[in-house]
Amino acid sequence: MQEQNEEHPALLTDAHGRTVRYLRISVTDRCNLCCRYCRDDSVPFIPHENILRFEEIERVIAIATELGVHKLRFTGGEPFARKGFLDFLVKIHRRYPDTALKLTSNGTLLGPALETLKELGVSVNLSLDSLDREKYAAITGKDELPTVLDNMRRMLELGIPLKINAVAMRGVNDVELPALASMAMDWPIDVRFIEFMPMGDSTIWSNNLFWPAADILETARKHWRLEPVVLRRKDGTESDDHAAEERGPAKLWKLRAPNGRLSKGSFGLITSVTQSFCQSCNRLRLTAEGNIRTCLFDDREYPIRDALREKGPEEVRRIMLDAVSRKPVGAELLASRHGPVAHKRMSAIGG
Numbered sequence: 001m002q003e004q005n006e007e008h009p010a011l012l013t014d015a016h017g018r019t020v021r022y023l024r025i026s027v028t029d030r031c032n033l034c035c036r037y038c039r040d041d042s043v044p045f046i047p048h049e050n051i052l053r054f055e056e057i058e059r060v061i062a063i064a065t066e067l068g069v070h071k072l073r074f075t076g077g078e079p080f081a082r083k084g085f086l087d088f089l090v091k092i093h094r095r096y097p098d099t100a101l102k103l104t105s106n107g108t109l110l111g112p113a114l115e116t117l118k119e120l121g122v123s124v125n126l127s128l129d130s131l132d133r134e135k136y137a138a139i140t141g142k143d144e145l146p147t148v149l150d151n152m153r154r155m156l157e158l159g160i161p162l163k164i165n166a167v168a169m170r171g172v173n174d175v176e177l178p179a180l181a182s183m184a185m186d187w188p189i190d191v192r193f194i195e196f197m198p199m200g201d202s203t204i205w206s207n208n209l210f211w212p213a214a215d216i217l218e219t220a221r222k223h224w225r226l227e228p229v230v231l232r233r234k235d236g237t238e239s240d241d242h243a244a245e246e247r248g249p250a251k252l253w254k255l256r257a258p259n260g261r262l263s264k265g266s267f268g269l270i271t272s273v274t275q276s277f278c279q280s281c282n283r284l285r286l287t288a289e290g291n292i293r294t295c296l297f298d299d300r301e302y303p304i305r306d307a308l309r310e311k312g313p314e315e316v317r318r319i320m321l322d323a324v325s326r327k328p329v330g331a332e333l334l335a336s337r338h339g340p341v342a343h344k345r346m347s348a349i350g351g
């Protein structure tokens with residue numbers, strides 16, 4: 001259903017009637033970790049001159065907000081691996097105080113930025129696939145778990161809105177479901193398991209590692225009673241359809257322990273592969289090298305870097321509108337795939 005919003009007219013509406021309100025910006029493809037499900041360190045990083053400059057990203061944001069975008073997520077690579085990222089974030093907040101600013105991070109480098117993130121009201125999705133130090137190092141290539149947990153504790157103390165994302169991998173972190181989900185028992189955070197997506201040519205993705213949401217749910221039910229999180233729409237009616245509420249694509253449950261205790265946070269599943277949420281997708285992505293990407297599962301990208309550098313905002317706007325008009329239903333691409341659904345690695349797209 002097409003949204004109406006007087007402040008932000010619905011200009012980025014696609015051929016399926018979906019309106020883009022949410023831009024995910026990869027500020028760099030560089031990362032200090034090398035998660036084996038995400039990238040392969042033999043693949044070189046994009047040369048600096050091909051990465052959008054911050055002032056170019058700012059110009060894209062100006063155009064996107066004029067077209068009705070009111071939520072921005074900064075991702076990467078690792079956003080804090082790029083010098084000057086925090087100053088850039090402060091600038092964006094000053095210029096767009098009413099735009100929701102969000103961050104996806106591995107949590108290793110954001111320690112010095114935490115107070116500022118709190119002041120700016122930025123919420124953080126933290127990627128954390130294991131609480132076992134050795135396993136964490138094996139997945140990410142670095143022994144950084146203590147740093148991440150310390151930064152997580154500080155975020156909770158500061159009251160920064162926090163979600164945990166764990167890529168669900170059978171035989172890798174499935175045994176850790178109780179430990180990971182228990183974090184939602186004790187703290188007001190959503191712990192979400194993301195189905196492992198077949199992205200990129202050289203990651204460890206395989207059918208054997210794929211752990212479908214239905215099985216994850218069954219495992220969780222062995223430990224807790226799961227009570228669906230019911231959200232209230234603006235008109236007061238109830239809904240457990242989180243995508244429709246713009247809470248993102250996660251399905252969420254409160255956990256009820258055998259002793260009757262209810263979790264402070266929620267347990268969530270992001271069923272990108274087995275149960276798509278394409279019909280309510282309101283996202284557009286800007287890759288680190290300045291391409292508009294309309295769907296994770298579609299490798300067609302629409303370059304705007306040259307238009308930004310050599311032409312003007314009108315041309316960028318034209319390319320964005322054209323890209324949105326071609327936004328596919330990703331689930332259809334997924335259903336017709338043989339091998340990886342998209343060849344570009346996640347670290348270059350931003351997730």
Ligand code: SAM
Nearest residue numbers: 038076077078104105106127165196197346351
């Ligand atoms: N470096 C940041 C981080 O670690 O969160 C941001 C970039 S990372 C590419 C963004 C998200 O994509 C992370 O939550 C990561 O777990 C997720 N991701 C990467 N590859 C994935 C895959 N094949 N399937 C599902 N999620 C994936």
